[in-house]
Amino acid sequence: MPLSSEPKLISGNANRPLASAIARRMSMHRALNVELVDARVERFNDGEIFVEMFENVRGQDMFIIQPTSNPANDNLMELLIMTDALRRSSAQRITAVIPYFGYARQDRRAKARTPISAKLVANMLTEAGVERVLTMDLHAAQIQGFFDIPVDNLYASPVFALDIKHHFRGNIDDVMVVSPDVGGVARARELAKRINAPLAIVDKRREKAGEVAEMTVIGDVSGKSCIIVDDICDTAGTLCKAAETLINAGAAEVHAYITHGVLSGPAVERIENSVMKSLVITDSIEAPEPVANARNIRIVPTAPLFAQAIMSIWQGNSVSSLFDHETLSTIYDGFYSAS
Template sequence: MIHHEHSGPRPMPFQAPQGDLAVLAGSANQELSKAIARSLGLRLTPAETHTFSDGNVFVRVLENVRGRDCFIIQGVHHPVNDNFMELLFWIDALKRASAQSVTAVIPYFSYAKGDKKDEPRVSIRARVCADAIEEAGADRCLMMDLHSPQIQGFFQIPVDHLYGRYVLAEHISSMGIDNLVICSPDVGFAKGASAFAKLLGVPVVIGNKERTDHTEQAEVLEIIGDVKGKNVVIVDDFTISGGTLISMAELLKARGANDIYAAVSHAALTESAGPKITASPITKLFTTDTIEPLPKKSCEKLQIVSVAEVFAAAIRSVHDRTSVSMLFPENPKQK
């Protein structure tokens, strides 16, 4: 039996006041959860996960949460199905423990890619997951940079959509890169790239990407815009193999770009992706800490910027019944 103990030995029974805030860490995002708790000035509510030898997952809250606003932090990344089932079990455990409310804090929701029926006889996986989260008893969700923002409409409960581009743009701005251009790898992310560029006050160029199958490789065919003599940051919501970023970087170099960077909210990198990115024309790959663990050793160019304060501010806003959208005042959709 594999045993994950999240918060040390079981504490003495604790009686919480009505409406008190409780933040719990699932096994998927331990380090981010600790950072969020520190930002909130709280300790993580003691909890534990057991994974038995046959793969069964058992979760337990080690403190009284009756009448409390509970936030369970559990991303849905590799191993995706294990992490998703654990999330459902945490929601169920908290509801059965008489929590006043349960908010599922999902830093990375990988099934967001399955947002439509674009082929015959396929599942709309994001919708199935939304139904399961609601059925388990969640009252609300906090998610960051969904692949398709319209997934919020799959839920009957409120979904607060957070953005990683604010901390990424702030980090890039602090580097003082001159003659900068933001590059979207395809038309689909053009709006996100434009919002990113607006934060930095720089122009945007757009790539034309074609994907012919379900592999993680895509061919970048052309670039709309001038990059000659420019320093470029390729932006996207996530990367898995790094293939699109690398293809775009190679094309940018061929079009006369100088230094090339990449910035993604979620680095769901495979084992082979790190060495490929390290060997590519990309100078640095900026990403957030929504996914653990990140292969820092295999990808020497990886630079991590924490989004703990963004999640902490959103959790505080939900708990205090204030506006989460006010955290992103420069986004026209959030005014």
């Protein structure tokens, strides 16, 4: 049973457009008057973060929408301070909706005398008062185990499957899904199964950290429309080189589907000048103007997915049904054809 008469959403400054879209989606499809809680999240002159809510949240089921993207530290502190403010205001339950979970790439000790920052962030969120986490495409699935509270990890692959079936209808038989490295094979295989496509792998060898010395394609990509699948694109160097390697191996064209478009530094320029016909990302991270205006970057919405997940959590229903693209086809009705 729902904890309160309706879920309450509050947003930090990291991605207010996504938070507003989630609220609109919930209002439109559930006949609920869901609006973002009236609050201010601002900084003092010295950079300290201050939060004040102008509505009563006592006994409410609260959902904080705040990806911890760039600037990661500021956005993480906003999330922690909002959580503390809600806890001290007697909110009944606090769920952190973190579309992009920053620090997720620091999920293990790759060498001596280094931190496991993802675990530290998990501890901080729990200690602040977060009682549940809703996120999407964690960089490593084991991060869920860093928390001693429930974690719902949504997947972008069902949404990507809908998008691919819509945009590649008529030549879906020519599509091949490609993993940009051996570590991403499971993610790529999952999408390949959803669209009934073959799978290839780009094997990369590094001579030193941050530099790819050689790439080799495992699989026959001749004449195929290759779709590179990954969870994060940061500076896009490896992605663009993988696309070039696929073209040199005989691919007809290359596209990429990446969940989280971090796209820092020279990423946008690299992508626009690359051989890729398109890069598709989600709006888990608010797109700055260069990303939004890039000629070959397209953004797919996640608000319908997160809105339904929030409703399911509030009502005590299963979230796993959202892993099925057939279920999502009704949620995304009007965006894509279900065919």
